[in-house]
Amino acid sequence: MDLMNTGVDGLDEMLEGGIPAGHITAFLGSPGTGKSTFALQFIYAGLKKGENCIYLSLEESEENIVKTASMFGWDLKPYITNQKLVLIRLSAMNIKVTVGRVENDLPKLFRSSGVKRLAIDPITLFEMMYDAESERRERLFDLAEKMREYGVTAYMTSETNNNNSFSSKYGLLEYIADGVITLRQIRPSDLRAVTTVVEVSKMRRVDHSRDIKPYVITKNGIVVHSEAEIFS
């Protein structure tokens, strides 16, 4: 099986090496848990290997993404210049245009440039564009099919459901995705500091770890402490 590294060593360890190529992985987490950072780190890991990548943001401008990456020491500019990285910013305000670009332009890019890695950050805003559950399901399913057709390995980040930190906002993504990685904040009873923890809730065809591991966002990106144990 061809494995893609996540760019986070401790997470690769939890996954027995990485994510199977062609998988769609959902990153679920409450605000500020590091979903965008995990996604950016995954894309940067691909760029360093010479892979063609797309980072599609529904929240941040291209400029801000470049700025954020540079704060972690990741220089995206040369990759944008030589077209190894396509940064796409879509507006959640212009629903029609956004849907069209996701559903038509993205597959065109898959076809023309042999895209290996894709991050959609967050997919929640795409899901929100459909009021009817059946349509949302169908559109998300179609999008996933397109990625599978072209063998793209994708991250889709998602907000969690207000009542359930293990479920995406609409409870749909985790069924469509091949993998689900859940990010959570844990507040110890002694009220000292919040700990962020990661777990692999699902990864098809991988004998992954079931452990809950702490991680930190450092100035060099995310570090998962795969050797540490959490008791809480």
Ligand SMILES: Nc1ncnc2c1ncn2[C@@H]1O[C@H](COP(=O)(O)OP(=O)(O)OP(=O)(O)O)[C@@H](O)[C@H]1O
């Ligand atoms: N340079 C940095 N060094 C250390 N920690 C950082 C740095 N930049 C960001 N962080 C931490 O990362 C958090 C934001 O991470 P990120 O944007 O990836 O989260 P997110 O889950 O995508 O959030 P949102 O739900 O708002 O999209 C910040 O709240 C901060 O704690």
Ligand SMILES: [Mg+2]
């Ligand atoms: Mg984010």
